[in-house]
Amino acid sequence: MRGEFDLIRKYFYQRQMNRNDVHLALGDDCAIVKSPKGVRLVISTDTLVEGTHFVAGANPAWIAHKALASNLSDLAAMGGTPAWCSLALTLPEVHEPWLQSFCDAFFRLADEYDIQLIGGDTTKGPLSISLTVHGFVPEDNVLLRTGAAVGDWVYVTGCLGDSKAGLELILSDRSDAGPDHEILEERHYLSAPRVLAGQALLGIASSAIDISDGLVSDIRHIAKASGVGVSIDVSQLPVSEVLLQYLNDDLTLARQYALTSGEEYELCFTVPQEKTYLLDGISRQTHTQFTCIGQVNSANQIVLHDQGQPLPWTLSGYDHFKVNE
Amino acid sequence: MRGEFDLIRKYFYQRQMNRNDVHLALGDDCAIVKSPKGVRLVISTDTLVEGTHFVAGANPAWIAHKALASNLSDLAAMGGTPAWCSLALTLPEVHEPWLQSFCDAFFRLADEYDIQLIGGDTTKGPLSISLTVHGFVPEDNVLLRTGAAVGDWVYVTGCLGDSKAGLELILSDRSDAGPDHEILEERHYLSAPRVLAGQALLGIASSAIDISDGLVSDIRHIAKASGVGVSIDVSQLPVSEVLLQYLNDDLTLARQYALTSGEEYELCFTVPQEKTYLLDGISRQTHTQFTCIGQVNSANQIVLHDQGQPLPWTLSGYDHFKVNE
Numbered sequence: 305m306r307g308e309f310d311l312i313r314k315y316f317y318q319r320q321m322n323r324n325d326v327h328l329a330l331g332d333d334c335a336i337v338k339s340p341k342g343v344r345l346v347i348s349t350d351t352l353v354e355g356t357h358f359v360a361g362a363n364p365a366w367i368a369h370k371a372l373a374s375n376l377s378d379l380a381a382m383g384g385t386p387a388w389c390s391l392a393l394t395l396p397e398v399h400e401p402w403l404q405s406f407c408d409a410f411f412r413l414a415d416e417y418d419i420q421l422i423g424g425d426t427t428k429g430p431l432s433i434s435l436t437v438h439g440f441v442p443e444d445n446v447l448l449r450t451g452a453a454v455g456d457w458v459y460v461t462g463c464l465g466d467s468k469a470g471l472e473l474i475l476s477d478r479s480d481a482g483p484d485h486e487i488l489e490e491r492h493y494l495s496a497p498r499v500l501a502g503q504a505l506l507g508i509a510s511s512a513i514d515i516s517d518g519l520v521s522d523i524r525h526i527a528k529a530s531g532v533g534v535s536i537d538v539s540q541l542p543v544s545e546v547l548l549q550y551l552n553d554d555l556t557l558a559r560q561y562a563l564t565s566g567e568e569y570e571l572c573f574t575v576p577q578e579k580t581y582l583l584d585g586i587s588r589q590t591h592t593q594f595t596c597i598g599q600v601n602s603a604n605q606i607v608l609h610d611q612g613q614p615l616p617w618t619l620s621g622y623d624h625f626k627v628n629e
Numbered sequence: 630m631r632g633e634f635d636l637i638r639k640y641f642y643q644r645q646m647n648r649n650d651v652h653l654a655l656g657d658d659c660a661i662v663k664s665p666k667g668v669r670l671v672i673s674t675d676t677l678v679e680g681t682h683f684v685a686g687a688n689p690a691w692i693a694h695k696a697l698a699s700n701l702s703d704l705a706a707m708g709g710t711p712a713w714c715s716l717a718l719t720l721p722e723v724h725e726p727w728l729q730s731f732c733d734a735f736f737r738l739a740d741e742y743d744i745q746l747i748g749g750d751t752t753k754g755p756l757s758i759s760l761t762v763h764g765f766v767p768e769d770n771v772l773l774r775t776g777a778a779v780g781d782w783v784y785v786t787g788c789l790g791d792s793k794a795g796l797e798l799i800l801s802d803r804s805d806a807g808p809d810h811e812i813l814e815e816r817h818y819l820s821a822p823r824v825l826a827g828q829a830l831l832g833i834a835s836s837a838i839d840i841s842d843g844l845v846s847d848i849r850h851i852a853k854a855s856g857v858g859v860s861i862d863v864s865q866l867p868v869s870e871v872l873l874q875y876l877n878d879d880l881t882l883a884r885q886y887a888l889t890s891g892e893e894y895e896l897c898f899t900v901p902q903e904k905t906y907l908l909d910g911i912s913r914q915t916h917t918q919f920t921c922i923g924q925v926n927s928a929n930q931i932v933l934h935d936q937g938q939p940l941p942w943t944l945s946g947y948d949h950f951k952v953n954e
Contacts, residue, residue, distance in 0.1 A: 353754030429678030
């Protein structure tokens with residue numbers, strides 16, 4: 305087994321790009337890197353476990369993409385520029401086609417974001433992937449959860465809800481899968497981390513978070529950290545055509561999906577009124593859709609409404625809604 | 630389950646120390662840290678998986694110690710000063726006494742080496758622990774595997790062989806366990822990473838590695854990376870009294886254990902003749918035993934001898950010896 309695991313290392317190390325700030329990426333007890341002057345390091349770790357974060361037999365390319373994208377999304381939420389990552393890969397056995405597919409997807413995304421694999425560990429055991437990513441933020445500028453102020457407007461990137469629909473399709477293993485179903489499954493696994501948008505929002509957004517648990521859960525983190533409340537106009541929630549089709553054009557249900565869908569890896573952020581005029585330019589430059597969905601208030605809670613009207617449904621528990629009696 | 634895993638985070642975050650170079654350790658998408666001027670970062674990742682690196686039901690305190698110690702040992706082998714670590718902890722369930730014991734041991738060792746837990750991830754799945762540690766080395770000074778030169782002397786810290794004996798006892802589950810057996814089991818799990826010795830050897834040792842696979846395997850990494858050979862005088866190998874007792878005073882067998890025992894987390898390093906006079910002082914200052922076990926030569930292979938005499942046994946395969954016909 306030992307020899308086979310040595311093979312894995314070669315698999316990864318052959319594919320290395322070379323950043324100037326990486327002095328040693330492999331072949332010793334540690335990697336050696338140097339952070340540039342005037343920056344702070346932002347560091348995040350995410351683990352994906354078979355059976356918990358993806359189903360057994362899932363496409364290895366999709367697993368690799370999701371593992372790296374979910375970590376890059378954490379950097380994006382701080383406005384960070386990706387730099388280096390370490391990969392702890394645990395595999396039950398060495399299966400070369402699986403590895404080939406995993407590596408191809410991993411390095412495709414890593415190259416796109418100029419992040420270099422500097423080290424890690426390969427071990428035998430139940431399938432899991434743990435990544436630690438490192439990025440840079442300017443010394444005086446970072447996106448935190450703590451800066452939302454009363455009156456700020458609340459925005460999200462992209463569309464919301466597709467990931468939840470995709471996960472349902474993956475778990476249901478439905479045989480009637482059409483082309484739309486494939487799109488939704490891909491939306492669950494193949495999100496595009498909002499790295500460029502996050503960087504561009506430095507100095508503009510007053511707070512940010514990435515949507516990993518679901519919009520309502522994650523916005524609650526901003527509200528709690530900032531000591532504020534948020535009102536969300538559900539009529540403004542951006543939902544995709546493909547989600548509406550999947551839900552038989554039930555717009556209410558689509559909005560409920562948008563509010564609770566996890567693992568979206570879109571950004572939710574707040575912007576002070578006087579800086580909102582900057583968003584159109586950033587949206588165009590970063591090819592990212594921004595949608596204003598609500599406003600920060602002093603009420604210390606998350607309130608949902610439909611264009612100012614109370615809703616006949618409320619969130620019950622972690623990700624389900626109930627109709628009010 | 631989600632709520633329980635939130636609990637884990639609190640478990641760890643309550644115990645945080647606060648280093649000056651850590652600006653944010655928890656509660657946002659990333660940790661934020663700053664590396665001091667004039668240093669490079671050394672980064673290492675190690676994963677321990679139940680059933681592969683420790684037996685099911687192993688003492689959680691010992692698992693925590695081993696996970697952090699094995700990572701600190703990688704920093705030690707580069708001469709690094711520990712700074713920050715990220716912990717990816719995957720657990721089948723939340724069992725508070727287990728967590729308490731794990732955390733107590735983890736933070737005891739972390740505090741000892743002034744390393745701060747800055748983030749990580751807690752997930753549900755088969756038990757495994759993946760740690761990424763960060764440390765500093767001076768910009769112009771690091772211990773690599775590549776610097777061994779012909780004529781340099783080869784040293785090891787501490788005693789070798791106990792870890793292998795300890796692992797045998799753990800796996801055999803022997804009921805005749807005496808006090809010595811407990812010592813050997815602890816030697817397997819509770820090694821002391823040679824961080825101080827590694828730092829003190831900066832500028833003195835020409836190469837270094839930590840002994841994780843076994844002395845012969847690891848010294849081969851130095852030889853290969855440096856393009857040299859090494860001769861080892863097995864009569865000089867440091868073996869403990871408790872190992873000799875365990876092996877019924879079979880000195881040959883004890884030396885074979887010393888040559889192949891993995892997960893020792895001692896350092897093996899080379900020193901040029903003209904700097905060897907410095908080792909006595911470092912040994913005293915760092916309370917670390919150094920033993921000269923051989924010399925670097927140009928032969929491009931690892932040769933074992935007994936005070937210059939050929940040995941009637943040679944290494945066969947990864948960790949077994951055979952008697953020559």
